[in-house]
Each structure stands twice: as C-alpha cells, then as structure tokens.
Amino acid sequence: MTGESDGAANPDVLARVDNGVGVLTLNRPKAINSLNLPMVTALSEALSSWADDPAVTAVVLAGAGERGLCAGGDVVAIYHSAKADGADARRFFYDEYRLNAQIGGFAKPFVSLMDGIVMGGGVGVGAHANTRVVTDTTKMAMPEVGIGFIPDVGGTYLLSRAPGRLGVHAALTGAPFSGPDAIALGFADHYVPHAALEAFTAAIIADGVDSALAAYAVEPPPSRLAAQRDWIDECYAHDTVAQITDALAGHADPDANAAAALIGTRSPVACAATLEAVRRAGRLATLEEVLIQEYRVSCASLRTHDLVEGIRAQLVDKDRNPQWSPATLAQVSPADIDSYFVPADPDLTF
DSSP: OEEEESTTTOTTEEEEEETTEEEEEEOOGGGTTOBOHHHHHHHHHHHHHHHTOTTOOEEEEEESSSSBSBOOBOHHHHHHHHHTTSHHHHHHHHHHHHHHHHHHTOOSOEEEEEOBEEETHHHHHHTTSSEEEEOTTOEEEOOGGGGTOOOOTTHHHHHHTSSTTHHHHHHHHOOOBOHHHHHHHTSOOEEOOGGGHHHHHHHHHHHOHHHHHHHHOBOOOOOTTGGGHHHHHHHTTSSSHHHHHHHHHTSSSHHHHHHHHHHTTSOHHHHHHHHHHHHHHHTOOSHHHHHHHHHHHHHHHTTSHHHHHHHIIIIISOOOOOOOSSOSGGGOOHHHHHGGGSOOSSOOOO
C-alpha cells in the first residue's frame, strides 16, 4: 500500500506509508528543512497515528534536498517573538520538546537519516530515534552558544551522557562534528555512505530495517573527536568555563588552543548556563526530565539580552559582531546562571 497524507495541507512535511513503512520527509529544502510550529504539529500527528496503526511497522525520517536533514528551528521567528512577549516562541518550544520525547519513546523501529547538516532542532528530531543513521556528509552540531542560547531539544541529555567530557566540548564550542564523531558521542548508531541512502531507504521499505542495515551499514572511519579525548577530558574537567578556557589556551595541543579561541567568541552567560545545564542533565534520569529543565532554560533565554543580540548578529543584520552582556566570563554571576533554571509558568508537562 502506498498513500500520501498532508501533502497539500502541509507541504512542509510529506507523510506517506509504503509497504508498511511510514516515511516522513521534512520539505523545506531552501531553509535546510528548518522546523516551524506547523511542521512540529504535522510530525507529531503522523507519529501518533502510526504508533497505533498495526499496518505501519516502521518509520523513516529524511530531509528533502541535498543540504541536510534539518538545520534547526526557525530562529528568526524566535528572535521576533523574543523581542515581543515571547509567547509564540514558548509555544514552539513546548510542542517541539514534546515531539522530541514522542520520538524518544516511539515503540516501533524509527530510522532517522541524519545526512548533511543536522543542527539544533534537527538533532532533536533525529538523535532521539531508536535507529540513528549518519553518513560521510553529516555535519552535526549543537551551536546554540553562538547565538546566546543554550542547547535544547534533548541535546543536554545526549551531551551529558557522551564519553568522558566530549559532550561538554561539543556544547561549549558549538562546533560541528562528523558522522563518525556523532557515533562516538552517542548521537548516532550506524554509518551508511551518502551515495547508498536511496538504496538503503528502498531496502527498508522492501525488506525491513534489520535487513537494510545488514546490507548497507558499514564500519565508520575513526572519530577525530574520540582521538582527542586526552586533552578534552583534561581541560574540561575544571569547575567553571573560565577555568576551562584557561586550561585550553595553555595546553600544548593546538586544537585545544583553537577550542579556547572559539569559546571566546560565544556568549559568556550562555556558555556558563550551558555548562550548568549539561551537568544538571547528567543527574536527571529521563529524557522527559531533561526536556522540562531545557524548557525552563529556553523560556529564561527569551528574556535575555544575548539571545536577541546573538540572532541579530548572526542571522538578521549578519554583521557577525554580537555585543554580549555580560561581556566577559568574569562578569557572569552565580545569580545570572541560576536565573536560567527557575520554573516556567506553566512548566512543560507530558
């Protein structure tokens, strides 16, 4: 059986069932499939329908176009909402994080094809699936600190559970990492060459997930990040972001020095809150508990100077010259950090 649904009503998310496999395609290729609220709603509705449909045995999530699965959420819309009353952004976060949990708890095989660019909200819809595929073109990141924001969409759940302190490094730098790195970090499970993705998807539809993986998944190349565990684990062991950047800057490895320089361009208060968020997430038991914390942090971010300023500098005026406030890590107070973790009104619920 092959059927289309929501193609006309919601052209940004294509949903079809083919031989018992539900295929979801994020369909905003010009925006690298960035998520908006109607897309989140469409994804959630399709998954709810298929979860209870015995005719659907597995789900595949892909992105239209050649650039990537999903570059994140519609950050410019968040910027405009934050400059107003934040209500639209809070609604988006609320529904988006519930979708992340829905994907994380989906009982049937759920294959996410994390090809090309997969950042922010793209990680949220891809990296909580139970069968996560990356490729030789995967460029993944949680880059939120670069816009004065804090990793969300369940990202701090994954970052806090990465081996050693690889997750803290990825969170504080916001730097992109490869498919092999994603597997090493715990953000993905399988490596399928980009050139084989179309055949791999066809094999899932024809023969099932296990058979398709056996035919097309290959051993990934070595992870460059995993090979840097020595200096990463050493430098990121310190208590504060300032101490971490000092250790990185003073290390003999030039990659450590480059990480210090990169963190130095990020929002100081967002970096400090991110370090605390990842550490707190590591003490929480479930993805849902972490998402509740992230919702609180995201709602608090909407009230900050740095989120609006960071998006302005990167995506609105595009001058790439954000004026952070506080301007330095030394000026970030414990109260500044604590303000991110106050309960939201209302809190996220499941």
